Amino acid sequence: MSQHLIKDLIPREELLDSGHLACPGCGAALAMRMVLKGLGENTIVALPACCWSIIAGPWPQSSLHVPLYHTAFETGASVASGIKAALVARGDTETTVMAWAGDGGTFDIGLQALSGAAERNEDFIYCCYDNEAYMNTGIQRSSATPWGAWTTTTPAAHPEAHPKKDILSILAAHGIPYAATATIAHPDDLIAKIRKAKGIRGTRFIHILAPCPPGWKAGDDETIALARMAVKARVFPLLEVEAGQRWRITLDPPREPVGPYLRKQGRFRHLSDADIAQIQELVDRRWETLERRVRDGG
Amino acid sequence: MPDDRGSPDLAHGVPPVAVSSTSTRVNLTGSWKYIRPVYQDKVAPCNQGCPVGIDIEGYMNLLREDRIEDAIGLLLRENALPAVTGRVCYHPCENACNRAWLDDAVSIHGVERMLGDLAIEQRILPEPETPRPETVGIVGSGPAGLSCAYHLARLGYTVTVYEAEAEPGGILRYGIPEYRLPKDVLAHEVNRIRALGVDFRCGVQVGRDLPLNVLESHDAVFVATGARRGRALGIEGEDLPGVRAGLDFLREVNRGGRPALGHRVVVVGGGNTAMDCARTALRLGAEVLVLYRRGREGMPAHDEEVEDALREGVRFEFLAAPVRVESTERVPDREPLEAIEATFDRFEGEPPAPHVAGLTCTRMRLEEPDRSGRPRPVPVEGSEFFVAADLVLTALGEDPDFDFLPEDVERASGVVRVNALNATGHGALFAGGDITDEPHTVAFALGSGKRAAVGIDRYLRFRAGEIGDGADLSELRQGPKGNISVTRWVGGDPVRRTDPVNRVVTFQETNPAHFAPVARAADRHLPPGERRLGFREANLGLEREQALAEARRCFNCGVCNECELCLVFCPDLAISRSAGGGYEIAYEYCKGCGVCATECPRGAITMTREGL
Ligand SMILES: Cc1cc2nc3c(=O)[nH]c(=O)nc-3n(C[C@H](O)[C@H](O)[C@H](O)COP(=O)(O)OP(=O)(O)OC[C@H]3O[C@@H](n4cnc5c(N)ncnc54)[C@H](O)[C@@H]3O)c2cc1C
Ligand SMILES: Cc1ncc(C[n+]2csc(CCOP(=O)(O)OP(=O)(O)O)c2C)c(N)n1
Ligand code: SF4
Ligand code: SF4
Ligand code: SF4
Ligand code: SF4
Ligand SMILES: [Mg+2]
Numbered sequence: 001m002s003q004h005l006i007k008d009l010i011p012r013e014e015l016l017d018s019g020h021l022a023c024p025g026c027g028a029a030l031a032m033r034m035v036l037k038g039l040g041e042n043t044i045v046a047l048p049a050c051c052w053s054i055i056a057g058p059w060p061q062s063s064l065h066v067p068l069y070h071t072a073f074e075t076g077a078s079v080a081s082g083i084k085a086a087l088v089a090r091g092d093t094e095t096t097v098m099a100w101a102g103d104g105g106t107f108d109i110g111l112q113a114l115s116g117a118a119e120r121n122e123d124f125i126y127c128c129y130d131n132e133a134y135m136n137t138g139i140q141r142s143s144a145t146p147w148g149a150w151t152t153t154t155p156a157a158h159p160e161a162h163p164k165k166d167i168l169s170i171l172a173a174h175g176i177p178y179a180a181t182a183t184i185a186h187p188d189d190l191i192a193k194i195r196k197a198k199g200i201r202g203t204r205f206i207h208i209l210a211p212c213p214p215g216w217k218a219g220d221d222e223t224i225a226l227a228r229m230a231v232k233a234r235v236f237p238l239l240e241v242e243a244g245q246r247w248r249i250t251l252d253p254p255r256e257p258v259g260p261y262l263r264k265q266g267r268f269r270h271l272s273d274a275d276i277a278q279i280q281e282l283v284d285r286r287w288e289t290l291e292r293r294v295r296d297g298g
Numbered sequence: 299m300p301d302d303r304g305s306p307d308l309a310h311g312v313p314p315v316a317v318s319s320t321s322t323r324v325n326l327t328g329s330w331k332y333i334r335p336v337y338q339d340k341v342a343p344c345n346q347g348c349p350v351g352i353d354i355e356g357y358m359n360l361l362r363e364d365r366i367e368d369a370i371g372l373l374l375r376e377n378a379l380p381a382v383t384g385r386v387c388y389h390p391c392e393n394a395c396n397r398a399w400l401d402d403a404v405s406i407h408g409v410e411r412m413l414g415d416l417a418i419e420q421r422i423l424p425e426p427e428t429p430r431p432e433t434v435g436i437v438g439s440g441p442a443g444l445s446c447a448y449h450l451a452r453l454g455y456t457v458t459v460y461e462a463e464a465e466p467g468g469i470l471r472y473g474i475p476e477y478r479l480p481k482d483v484l485a486h487e488v489n490r491i492r493a494l495g496v497d498f499r500c501g502v503q504v505g506r507d508l509p510l511n512v513l514e515s516h517d518a519v520f521v522a523t524g525a526r527r528g529r530a531l532g533i534e535g536e537d538l539p540g541v542r543a544g545l546d547f548l549r550e551v552n553r554g555g556r557p558a559l560g561h562r563v564v565v566v567g568g569g570n571t572a573m574d575c576a577r578t579a580l581r582l583g584a585e586v587l588v589l590y591r592r593g594r595e596g597m598p599a600h601d602e603e604v605e606d607a608l609r610e611g612v613r614f615e616f617l618a619a620p621v622r623v624e625s626t627e628r629v630p631d632r633e634p635l636e637a638i639e640a641t642f643d644r645f646e647g648e649p650p651a652p653h654v655a656g657l658t659c660t661r662m663r664l665e666e667p668d669r670s671g672r673p674r675p676v677p678v679e680g681s682e683f684f685v686a687a688d689l690v691l692t693a694l695g696e697d698p699d700f701d702f703l704p705e706d707v708e709r710a711s712g713v714v715r716v717n718a719l720n721a722t723g724h725g726a727l728f729a730g731g732d733i734t735d736e737p738h739t740v741a742f743a744l745g746s747g748k749r750a751a752v753g754i755d756r757y758l759r760f761r762a763g764e765i766g767d768g769a770d771l772s773e774l775r776q777g778p779k780g781n782i783s784v785t786r787w788v789g790g791d792p793v794r795r796t797d798p799v800n801r802v803v804t805f806q807e808t809n810p811a812h813f814a815p816v817a818r819a820a821d822r823h824l825p826p827g828e829r830r831l832g833f834r835e836a837n838l839g840l841e842r843e844q845a846l847a848e849a850r851r852c853f854n855c856g857v858c859n860e861c862e863l864c865l866v867f868c869p870d871l872a873i874s875r876s877a878g879g880g881y882e883i884a885y886e887y888c889k890g891c892g893v894c895a896t897e898c899p900r901g902a903i904t905m906t907r908e909g910l
Contacts, residue, residue: 007862018871018887019322024330025891030869057325062318187866213891221892221905224867228811 009188011037020063022055025220027210027227029055030184031129032064032100035208038194039125041066043096044083048076048110050102051136051212052129074109076101077117080124088123096198097124103144104134107165118174121202125194128167128205131212139215146235147282148275149267150217156270163282168207172241172298176203180240180250183209185227189238189251196240209236217266229261234287245298247290258283323887327870331890331908335864335883337796338904340803340856344406346777347394349741350383350445351748352376353776353783354391354406356793357413359859361849370417372792373410374424375785378448378744379441379487381418382470384411385837386479387741388600396855399805402818405840405848412845418486423493427788430454432758435516437504440468441740442522442731444491445747446754449784451494453755458516459496462503468524470740472549473571475578476833481552505702517761518754521703521714522731522747525738529694531566535623536692540654544575544693551578559584560653560688566590566620567693568597573604575691576612580830586612587685591619591662591675606836609826617664617675620657621682623690628655656686698733710735718771718780719753720746728753745781752787777802794879796858796902803856807901812863816851819844858902864894 015036022029028051036043045068047053053070057063071079080099087095101110106128114126133151134140141151143165154160171179178200182190190208197204211226213219218226230236231251235258238251258280262268271279342355353372360369373380384407395403416422434450436443439461447457465471466488470479492498502508504523513519528543530536544565550557563579565572568590576586588607590597593616597604608614661681664673697712707724708715713735716722720730730746732738752774759765774782777800785791822838823829829836840848858880865873865881872888873881883894895903 006866010866014871016871017321017323018884019325019327020870021322021325021327022869024870024889025893026869030867033869033871057318057322059316060319061322061324062320063322184867219892220890221896223869223891224893224897225811 006188010034010191011040013037013040015041015043015065017063017065019057019061020055021057022051023212023214023220025213025223026051026055027184027212027223028052028102028129028131030223031127031208031210034184034187034190035098035100035127035194035206036064036066038191039096039098039198042094043098044087045069046071046076046079046083046097046099046124048079048099048101048105049073049136050105051131052100052102054136073105075113076105076110077114077122077124077126080126081117081120081122084122084124099124099126101126101128102135103128103130103132104140104142106130107143107167111170114171115174118171118176118203118205121176123201123203125197125204125206127208129208129210131210131215132164133212133215135212135215146279148262148271148279150270151215151267159270166286168205168239168241171205172244172247174203175244176205177201177243178204178240179207179244180205181207181209181236181238183227183231183236183238184211185224186231186238186251193240193250215267217269218264222264226261226264229256229264232256233258233261234283235261237287237290239290241298247293247298249290249294326886328872328884328886328888331888333890333892333905334885334888334908335890335892335895335903336906337858337881337883337902339795339798339858340801340901341777342855342857343394343396343777343802343804344391344404344855346779346781346802348391348776349737349739349745349781350377350387351745351776351781351783352391352410353785353793354410355852355854355857358404358409358849358852359793359854359857361409361846362852362854362859366413366416367422368792370413370420370422371424373413374417374422376748376783377410378445378491378747379414379470379484379740380410381414381483381487382441382479383740383744384408384414384839385483386470386474388739390741396803396805396808396853397813397851400810400813401815404852405819405821405845408819408821408840409845409848411839412842414487415483415839416842417490418483423490424452426452426494427454430456430758432456432517433458433515434518434520434754435460435513436520436522437513438468438522438524438731439463439466439488439498439500440522440524440731441470441743442524442747442750443468443520444488445744446520446522446728446730446751447496447747448491448494449748449751450754451491451496453751453788455754455758457496459498460502460504460508461498461500462507464500466498466500472552473545473574475548475552475574477577477581477829477836478574480835510702510704516726517758518726518728520720520728520730520747520750520754521700521733522729522743523698523700523733525696525698525732527697527699528692529697531620531623531692531694533620533622535625535654538623538625538654540688541623541690541692544571544691545696547691548574548578551582556582561585562587562656562687563689563691564589564657564685564687565691565693566657567695568592568599569693569695570599570603571696572691572693573599573607575693576607577610579689579691580610580612581833584689587687588612588614589618589620589657589659589685590614590616592664592673593617596664596672610829611826615659615685617662618659619662619675619677620690621660621677622658624655624658624684626653626655653688654690656684657690659683659685696732696738700733717753718749719756720750721753721757726754726757748784749782752782752784755787772800775800793857796880803901808853808855809897809899809901810853812897812899813851813853816847818851819848854900856901858898859900861899863897863899864903867893867897869893
């Protein structure tokens with residue numbers, strides 16, 4: 001990506017305010033900032049419990065320049081469906097409704113509601129900002145936590161024993177019109193996907209990798225670097241899937257091994273070289289599957 | 299927006315739904331931080347690495363913005379002879395280039411040459427400052443003298459240059475061969491200096507044709523007479539006709555002479571003069587062998603020159619030294635040299651009238667390093683062998699000759715002693731170039747001339763009571779080393795600077811993730827076969843488009859070029875564009891995460907401790 005194009009590709013409009021309550025270097029805060037640039041002012045957000053419940057500010061403050069509904073942890077997709085239905089009932093078909101949930105609220109407790117809405121092809125954009133654990137409540141594992149990671153519920157002696165759930169495939173399997181991955185390190189790609197999603201009707205799902213310095217035990221300044229490295233290491237490929245069928249890799253930078261990416265994070269400090277080799281294998285296998293899907297379709 | 303969010307219905311004390319009515323901007327989250335980012339304009343390593351003191355980073359950035367005229371302007375502020383240095387400077391800037399850690403150094407010389415040629419083509423003439431009443435005399439018109447004359451003329455002085463030879467240029471005119479530096483390129487750049495009002499008095503050797511005290515009519519004098527006294531072989535037979543000083547041979551050819559050389563020329567030495575002698579002799583039709591007492595790695599000649607010599611067909615005999623020059627009487631029937639390549643049979647003339655038979659040589663081996671840190675060559679006993687040659691050219695290095703200077707000018711180990719602005723301490727006498735203690739290169743000579751110009755300006759302004767003498771020289775430097783920027787002395791830097799600090803940006807401070815690998819453009823060359831047929835320029839440089847692409851490879855180390863990544867990546871929206879260009883940070887909201895500093899591609903943001 002050429003740095004001198006980036007600024008021209010990114011809308012100047014800011015719909016997030018300073019003074020929000022995210023930690024220094026928070027990827028989730030940046031993710032919202034960029035997504036709103038892509039969506040514009042005519043947007044309503046449904047927000048289940050997560051770090052963003054805090055980042056948005058305590059009553060009577062809000063860090064957003066668009067309406068935001070705080071809702072129960074498991075209800076992101078249902079509340080978004082409801083808001084959309086209410087808008088349509090009032091004759092407003094233009095306002096974009098976005099559910100904005102963490103990985104816990106998406107991969108785990110919110111999955112039933114999301115699956116139901118996706119099956120009905122409810123007309124909203126569902127963004128999952130993924131920091132790979134329940135961060136707001138103090139770093140408990142979720143089904144988005146990668147194999148081998150430390151969290152407070154998967155201590156270094158018994159680190160996370162299951163590979164990260166493949167949420168994109170699950171959503172794609174619902175046959176929704178658009179599903180994509182993005183990261184905060186690739187703002188041009190992210191905003192292009194958000195704009196594309198905005199132009200489509202039905203359930204659209206965007207999975208955004210949003211590194212979390214305290215939860216990943218990484219430097220506050222390394223958020224962007226980590227997201228960038230995750231893509232290079234193919235731990236988090238940048239994709240889009242249309243109608244659950246047409247898989248496409250949107251950005252495929254020169255490949256790098258997973259080691260440097262993992263070693264940059266304290267949550268992987270306990271891993272041996274053999275563990276890292278195993279992760280590499282897992283990543284390689286998933287990449288092969290992905291390439292097959294790109295080639296042969298869904 | 300926050301204002302028209304409506305207020306909650308508080309009729310019953312508690313709103314039915316809690317509705318926000320203010321922004322989070324009331325939270326001054328900046329109080330959380332213990333470190334803060336500051337925009338800091340640092341020094342690009344190339345700028346420090348350039349002995350001339352050119353703002354390379356600056357002109358690369360202007361080129362990236364397609365501002366070619368401005369780039370030429372910035373280059374001409376600091377360098378009197380860009381078309382010359384773009385060709386013959388050994389570009390130490392490129393050795394310092396941060397980009398080399400990613401893929402390959404930026405072809406700085408290629409870009410400089412393109413700009414230098416454009417400046418000639420477009421007849422660009424820099425504006426001089428307000429005229430000054432004083433006059434300055436300059437002895438010697440090599441790169442040091444030309445540089446000093448150029449900068450003094452720009453500073454408003456009346457300058458007279460005294461030159462012993464018929465034309466200005468010093469080694470550039472009479473040493474470096476036409477195929478490396480076409481004479482018309484030099485002439486164009488000298489004409490630019492003339493156009494600034496500099497008066498050249500050629501054919502005047504100070505101390506012989508003109509007494510030294512004539513210089514007293516000037517308010518200040520700069521002496522840069524160079525190093526032209528060739529070192530002797532110190533062996534038997536060295537005075538035979540058929541043994542010639544390499545520099546003398548080059549001077550003859552550079553004056554247009556085409557001396558007869560015989561079939562075989564042996565060049566003794568491994569420096570740049572040796573390479574120029576060898577390649578010149580080759581072009582005059584001789585077979586050429588270079589004899590050097592150390593190995594290939596030990597050669598002081600610049601690598602590219604050695605490569606070119608090899609490519610053109612010069613042969614090398616390493617670890618060999620002459621012990622005796624043999625006359626035709628002593629060795630009448632010598633063994634012929636193996637023909638180097640069939641192309642040489644076009645030589646049909648007779649050997650030059652006085653010629654030698656060849657050299658008796660000895661093998662050398664390398665022992666423990668000497669004081670210079672290089673392995674010491676010593677003869678291998680009983681290893682003598684004979685090398686046939688018609689002509690021997692000696693190129694063992696040159697020493698300065700400044701006997702005409704007053705006795706009390708301080709000297710030390712064969713050089714004139716000068717201070718940081720090249721003053722000798724002897725009244726208004728300044729000196730620079732090869733007669734002072736610095737590497738013998740064109741770039742160092744140009745840098746010393748510029749330093750002296752600043753030194754003379756400072757001296758004369760001080761004498762006129764216009765300034766004090768306390769100026770801090772380190773502020774004129776680009777980085778902590780010796781070069782200086784005349785722009786910093788004069789002021790009026792066209793580049794927008796944030797908070798300038800005189801610190802060089804390391805590769806670690808840049809963020810190479812924002813640059814994709816791109817191959818470096820290689821100079822175009824005449825095919826070696828064609829090169830041997832004459833004195834046409836061998837290295838053709840870069841196409842304009844290639845040079846512009848090289849400028850886009852530049853990281854622009856240390857200087858904000860408004861790429862805006864810091865603003866884009868700040869999670870706290872603490873960065874905004876400021877009205878006068880550049881960016882500002884709202885410290886009341888900045889949490890000190892350091893994302894901006896880490897992501898800045900060029901190290902133009904520094905994290906500093908809070909409260910310091
Ligand atoms: C053959 C050769 C090739 C070289 N190639 C390169 C190269 O490719 N790149 C590089 O960076 N460096 C090269 N060098 C080194 C470089 O040329 C010198 O370091 C540089 O020219 C020194 O500049 P100067 O101004 O001090 O002296 P010079 O260039 O030597 O100029 C001195 C001038 O003073 C004049 N002069 C001397 N005495 C008097 C007097 N009494 N009165 C009036 N005038 C006088 C001389 O005629 C001469 O014109 C080369 C050197 C040689 C010998
Ligand atoms: C039903 C329910 N269970 C538990 C909680 C407590 N809770 C609030 S936020 C949160 C974690 C959310 O994790 P995630 O969705 O990954 O978002 P993050 O905090 O990581 O941004 C939990 C467990 C809750 N609010 N409601
Ligand atoms: S815990 Fe992580 S995700 Fe939550 S606000 Fe802090 S940095 Fe952001
Ligand atoms: S990348 Fe550009 S600014 Fe940096 S050292 Fe190289 S030429 Fe100079
Ligand atoms: S990215 Fe923003 S919050 Fe972080 S240090 Fe820079 S200005 Fe401050
Ligand atoms: S990131 Fe870009 S805009 Fe920001 S300081 Fe660095 S060069 Fe300037
Ligand atoms: Mg989470």
